[in-house]
Amino acid sequence: MALSYKARRRWALVILLVGLPLYIIVAVSLVGLFERPPILLELAIYIALGIVWAIPFRFVFKGIGQADPDEKDERRD
Numbered sequence: 001m002a003l004s005y006k007a008r009r010r011w012a013l014v015i016l017l018v019g020l021p022l023y024i025i026v027a028v029s030l031v032g033l034f035e036r037p038p039i040l041l042e043l044a045i046y047i048a049l050g051i052v053w054a055i056p057f058r059f060v061f062k063g064i065g066q067a068d069p070d071e072k073d074e075r076r077d
Contacts (some may be wrong), residue, residue, distance in 0.1 A: 003060070004070070005068050005069060005070055008059075008060050008062075008063075008064060009064055012057075012060050012061055012064050015060065027046070027049045027053075031045060
């Protein structure tokens with residue numbers, strides 16, 4: 001089921017404003033459960049977690065920065 005451009009924009013906003021902060025809190029909490037690793041390893045863990053969260057949402061964010069392809073160009077009338 002394909003989402004419309006406007007639906008993808010709305011979902012992207014929800015994911016960035018609600019989902020990402022929750023993911024950050026969970027990631028920091030999970031890393032905090034273990035003894036603190038060396039700083040470079042901890043940095044690598046956070047970088048990997050920073051990339052992993054976006055993989056399931058690729059289709060939502062693809063093309064969001066572009067103009068709405070369904071909207072007619074009103075200047076051409």
